Amino acid sequence: MKGESLYNMAPAGLVEYGLEQFYLSLAKYGNLPWGEEPCFYWVHNPDTGWPSFIFSIRFPYAPQVKDIAELKLSAEKGIFPDSLVVSDHRSSDLLNLLAHAGFVPVLSWKGMWCTEEMVNFLPVNEKVRLEETCNTVQAEEFAGVVNEVLFAAKRISPGLVVTSESAGLWFYRVVFEDRLAGSIALHRIGNLCGIYLVTVKPEFRRMGIAQTATAWVIKKALDEGCNRFILHASKMGEPVYLKLGFQPVSRLWILKWGR
Template sequence: MNADEVLALADLNLAEATREMARWQGDYRIEERDDLLLVADASDFPVGHGNCAMALGNQAPESAERVVAQADEFFGQLGRGYTTWIRDHLDADLEAHLQKAGLTSFSDAPGMVLSAPVPDRPLGSALRVAQVEDAEAASALGAVEAAGYATMGMPTQVTERIFSTPARLMNPHTIVVLGTLEDRPAAAAIATFSHGIAGLSWVVTLPEARGRGLGEACTRLAGNRAFELGARCVILQASAQGEPIYRRMGYREITRYRWYAKGPATPGPEPS
């Protein structure tokens, strides 16, 4: 694959993973309008994947004003704020429009890709990682995600709602990995298949298990399992904490994704 193909597939997988996270919850709305993805999940939390607008396609949106107007209309009907995702490689005009409106980016994450499996590294005797095979184990993963992301500012009730139906994660296109410390769930990672590749997300480690390589081991197992199942590459959007670990594992940056959050919107006139 050349660089443009990897970028296109990474964007497609990101969009599909965002849809899939909403589907996990059961209570959601997904609409696509003129190469614009609009997702509203079960909560009104306006940050990240849950309530978001994301341009689709392999070219910049034709009208930044129309993107914002359509997103304002969609989320205004729900009385919610939302996040607009910006792809560094395509959305310069849209980003300039958001900045002109007074919005500020509060996340600037590298989009990264891994082209081959990562060699195993030994873990301490108290640590274990394994792929989750049933809903009971997936429910334990949900508790880890909620507790871990709470330390990074994610409201616990929002994460609990995302993972409230563990059986929805048990499907052929999702790899769920759980790490344990002394047999207690303490780390996790999820990979979502689409468009011939896999995208990693929800990588987290509880505070008491950090610094032991457990989160890295979950990431490695999820990615390597994806390659075993035929993924052409594995992509992710890295947090500041995770980026140096991913680079050490062999992930390389191919673009950046930024978030611009907006408060509850009121529908305005459709631009001409």
């Protein structure tokens, strides 16, 4: 993927690249260990509930079995994280090789994208508003929602949730009638906007909150000069994004080395 411009990148590649860059930005601003190897970037967070990933985007299209064996050995030794993010648009052989080596699929999302022309702005829930995190208390509340909805008993550091507009990062708490209902984040790379950490507490679901929040941040990104949008959707979230004009282009997998 190195050397390939965002302009020429296929939608599925943009989804994978955007997710990689978002987590790398979180690592850099959260003072987490991260690094670059010839075939991948890695992010490691031993102290919080954030995932520790090797990003497969920089794997060769035809990876050698010995390369995967070396990855497995590194995971066994604790040199690199033991989870990989893999997109099925790259190669089904890669998924098969990783599974054969002992990496077990544990989670998947639909990679989705749309352009400015594809966006369908539906009626919004007027009781929903977004508040940008700008102090420690708000950051802790944002982290608490993400923790509750995405990471169950694990704890994430509110220090990761910072306002970093210079890096194209924006974090918002989603409020419904003065009650904290969810969270959402944006990451801008040039004219590409990634939408991440879209969480809605269980008691606020099926009320159009995620749809309203996503539409709101798309308008924000348009004002910032973005005209392409990507996200990764859970099975529950996919119908929401289809209504907004997003189209599925790939499936993203998390594979974890089976200890």
